[in-house]
Amino acid sequence: xxxxxxxxxxxxxxxxxxxxxxxxxxxxxxxxxxxxxxxxxxxxxxxxxxxxxxxxxxxxxxxxxxxxxxxxxxxxxxxxxxxxxxxxxxxxxxxxxxxxxxxxxxxxxxxxxxxxxxxxxxxxxxxxxxxxxxxxxxxxxxxxxxxxxxxxxxxxxxxxxxxxxxxxxxxxxxxxxxxxxxxxxxxxxxxxxxxxxxxxxxxxxxxxxxxxxxxxxxxxxxxxxxxxxxxxxxxxxxxxxxxxxxxxxxxxxxxxxxxxxxxxxxxxxxxxxxxxxxxxxxxxxxxxxxxxxxxxxxxxxxxxxxxxxxxxxxxxxxxxxxxxxxxxxxxxxxxxxxxxxxxxxxxxxxxxxxxxxxxxxxxxxxxxxxxxxxxxxxxxxxxxxxxxxxxxxxxxxxxxxxxxxxxxxxxxxxxxxxxxxxxxxxxxxxxxxxxxxxxxxxxxxxxxxxxxxxxxxxxxxxxxxxxxxxx
Amino acid sequence: xxxxxxxxxxxxxxxxxxxxxxxxxxxxxxxxxxxxxxxxxxxxxxxxxxxxxxxxxxxxxxxxxxxxxxxxxxxxxxxxxxxxxxxxxxxxxxxxxxxxxxxxxxxxxxxxxxxxxxxxxxxxxxxxxxxxxxxxxxxxxxxxxxxxxxxxxxxxxxxxxxxxxxxxxxxxxxxxxxxxxxxxxxxxxxxxxxxxx
Ligand code: SF4
Numbered sequence: 001x002x003x004x005x006x007x008x009x010x011x012x013x014x015x016x017x018x019x020x021x022x023x024x025x026x027x028x029x030x031x032x033x034x035x036x037x038x039x040x041x042x043x044x045x046x047x048x049x050x051x052x053x054x055x056x057x058x059x060x061x062x063x064x065x066x067x068x069x070x071x072x073x074x075x076x077x078x079x080x081x082x083x084x085x086x087x088x089x090x091x092x093x094x095x096x097x098x099x100x101x102x103x104x105x106x107x108x109x110x111x112x113x114x115x116x117x118x119x120x121x122x123x124x125x126x127x128x129x130x131x132x133x134x135x136x137x138x139x140x141x142x143x144x145x146x147x148x149x150x151x152x153x154x155x156x157x158x159x160x161x162x163x164x165x166x167x168x169x170x171x172x173x174x175x176x177x178x179x180x181x182x183x184x185x186x187x188x189x190x191x192x193x194x195x196x197x198x199x200x201x202x203x204x205x206x207x208x209x210x211x212x213x214x215x216x217x218x219x220x221x222x223x224x225x226x227x228x229x230x231x232x233x234x235x236x237x238x239x240x241x242x243x244x245x246x247x248x249x250x251x252x253x254x255x256x257x258x259x260x261x262x263x264x265x266x267x268x269x270x271x272x273x274x275x276x277x278x279x280x281x282x283x284x285x286x287x288x289x290x291x292x293x294x295x296x297x298x299x300x301x302x303x304x305x306x307x308x309x310x311x312x313x314x315x316x317x318x319x320x321x322x323x324x325x326x327x328x329x330x331x332x333x334x335x336x337x338x339x340x341x342x343x344x345x346x347x348x349x350x351x352x353x354x355x356x357x358x359x360x361x362x363x364x365x366x367x368x369x370x371x372x373x374x375x376x377x378x379x380x381x382x383x384x385x386x387x388x389x390x391x392x393x394x395x396x397x398x399x400x401x402x403x404x405x406x407x408x409x410x411x412x413x414x415x416x417x418x419x420x421x422x423x424x425x426x427x428x429x430x431x432x433x434x435x436x437x438x439x440x441x442x443x444x445x446x447x448x449x450x451x452x453x454x455x456x457x458x459x460x461x462x463x464x465x466x467x468x469x470x471x
Numbered sequence: 472x473x474x475x476x477x478x479x480x481x482x483x484x485x486x487x488x489x490x491x492x493x494x495x496x497x498x499x500x501x502x503x504x505x506x507x508x509x510x511x512x513x514x515x516x517x518x519x520x521x522x523x524x525x526x527x528x529x530x531x532x533x534x535x536x537x538x539x540x541x542x543x544x545x546x547x548x549x550x551x552x553x554x555x556x557x558x559x560x561x562x563x564x565x566x567x568x569x570x571x572x573x574x575x576x577x578x579x580x581x582x583x584x585x586x587x588x589x590x591x592x593x594x595x596x597x598x599x600x601x602x603x604x605x606x607x608x609x610x611x612x613x614x615x616x617x618x619x620x621x622x623x624x625x626x627x628x629x630x631x632x633x634x635x636x637x638x639x640x641x642x643x644x645x646x647x648x649x650x651x652x653x654x655x656x657x658x659x660x661x662x663x664x665x666x667x668x
Contacts, residue, residue, distance in 0.1 A: 019647065019650050019651055019654045020647050020650050025629070029644065029647060029650070029651075031651070031654050031655075031658075033658075033662060033663075034663070034665070043504035043505065044504070044505065044506045044549075047504070047505045047506040047507070048506055051506060051507075052639075052641070054641070059665075059666075060664040060665055060666045061664060061665060062665060063665040083502050086504060087504060090504040101665050101666060101667065121663065122663050122665060124662075124663060127662070150547075150549075151549065152549060152575075152578060152640070155641065156640055156641050156644065159641045159644075159645070160641060160644045160645060160648075160651065161651065161655075162644055162651055164640065164643075164644065252668060253663040253664075253665075253668070254663075255661035255663075259660070259661035260661075262659070262661055263659070263661045266659065
């Protein structure tokens with residue numbers, strides 16, 4: 001592909017990693033700076049290496065953590081579920097055999113793979129980052145090109161530190177203006193997905209830009225980029241700036257001294273050129289955004305919390321109408337019901353979308369001095385053991401416990417219920433995670449995706465609520 | 472991946488169309504952490520039936536599967552290809568393959584050869600008239616033979632070249648190892664490593 005001189009951020013990072021340009025028939029060969037691994041998608045990849053007698057080319061650019069299967073209580077005990085235990089044990093054996101650094105359960109750096117990378121300072125601007133996990137898009141918040149891959153590709157990266165790929169298309173998502181009080185990064189991304197649809201980003205790298213995005217903290221930017229995949233995109237990116245550099249400075253794996261200056265100089269170049277052209281562009285007015293919540297069974301089925309459950313009969317597109325009907329049946333919701341009137345049984349605060357320290361702080365500030373409603377259980381699951389320790393040093397655990405919430409160990413937990421943290425059939429949750437698919441949080445479970453602020457207020461009132469409803 | 476030039480083995484007539492990957496290997500068999508051992512999951516739902524073709528001698532030892540159109544549709548699971556290979560199949564013949572299945576097959580060294588449905592029907596007759604008939608699949612000539620019957624098949628050139636040379640994706644990339652090493656030497660020194668500090 002011939003490119004004009006002016007480049008977008010994604011194109012710059014891509015071009016900096018081309019080992020070998022494909023000739024049209026063949027794809028480009030792209031170098032991978034960081035490969036993150038967890039127990040679910042790596043076993044067959046390691047087995048493939050073993051069968052072929054191949055080593056891991058760059059164990060020093062590879063890091064593993066246990067997250068999807070780990071229990072969030074009694075972590076000093078063996079994992080009860082034999083399948084989960086076997087996946088975790090296999091990861092440990094593979095990492096030992098191939099020399100890959102692993103943060104196992106109980107380790108201070110253990111946690112969800114997408115929380116661990118940034119927190120260690122391993123995720124840096126301009127890098128290529130991959131993982132056998134779709135939410136790898138999270139790392140794009142640093143101006144990295146970060147995307148999920150399949151198991152064969154995991155093996156390919158382990159063996160060669162490269163991937164054969166064809167360039168992605170680019171889409172600008174420009175969010176101008178200022179977010180109103182109580183409106184968070186989660187609401188921004190839910191609104192974006194509701195706007196472009198769950199397939200709207202297919203084949204694209206999304207670049208989030210505009211004054212509202214620039215004003216976001218690093219953790220909020222990660223929340224936005226995290227859910228790019230829910231719009232079908234390969235990746236999401238935000239140009240690095242002083243906020244990014246400040247976050248990175250002093251982190252264990254961040255450069256220091258003269259290296260830091262050299263790195264920052266290179267990072268400052270990582271922005272879309274003024275005259276670069278995107279394949280697609282979407283503009284959103286930040287001032288118009290309000291707290292958002294999903295009512296259906298995909299992340300694009302969302303509405304402002306002040307709205308009511310939609311009536312499928314009002315939906316013109318036939319496929320969408322049928323999807324909405326099916327979703328409402330599964331969710332057990334009647335058209336016209338105000339979203340605010342929906343009762344929940346469980347509130348889940350956590351995941352790689354909203355399991356970071358700022359998310360816990362925000363939720364704790366709402367819930368402080370209140371109590372979780374009767375018949376509601378609230379699970380607070382920090383995204384990593386570091387986040388957990390930080391929260392405890394700030395006394396946030398006490399706030400949650402005093403309110404009657406459960407304070408758990410780190411992991412993916414009820415985001416996908418591979419561990420015992422699951423919804424029972426028919427149970428309804430308000431969840432800060434990223435997927436409200438049928439059965440995602442447990443067979444027959446019903447999920448409403450929300451921000452940490454809405455999660456906390458909902459826990460207190462027992463119905464979908466915003467913090468303002470508590471006053 | 473072993474190079475594939477020509478293969479001769481017992482042909483198995485599978486008179487079914489739309490064999491999706493859930494039928495090739497049901498989800499309950501996906502929990503394994505290795506790439507081997509999936510043979511017991513192959514067509515698991517059907518193998519309980521004594522009449523099922525793979526439960527009959529001499530088809531049991533088959534290595535060339537002759538299937539109806541739209542083979543390998545549905546879920547993208549690579550396990551479907553592993554299951555066929557683990558069982559001992561080297562070739563699947565069908566009038567139409569699902570794209571992802573065909574891609575996965577090419578990556579793992581299973582030949583997904585596309586034939587005319589009329590030729591598939593003729594093959595079925597030959598294999599049923601005389602169970603145990605051997606089928607020869609010649610990737611150089613792109614022909615399939617059984618007894619005195621010969622028919623052409625299609626595989627795309629890129630996949631064919633890789634199969635003939637026994638090159639999987641990784642082996643292909645490793646041919647450019649010098650370029651990778653050169654790239655690595657030019658990377659900025661401040662880029663992070665994961666090793667303990
Ligand atoms: S928290 Fe959820 S989305 Fe994130 S990596 Fe874990 S399972 Fe996947």
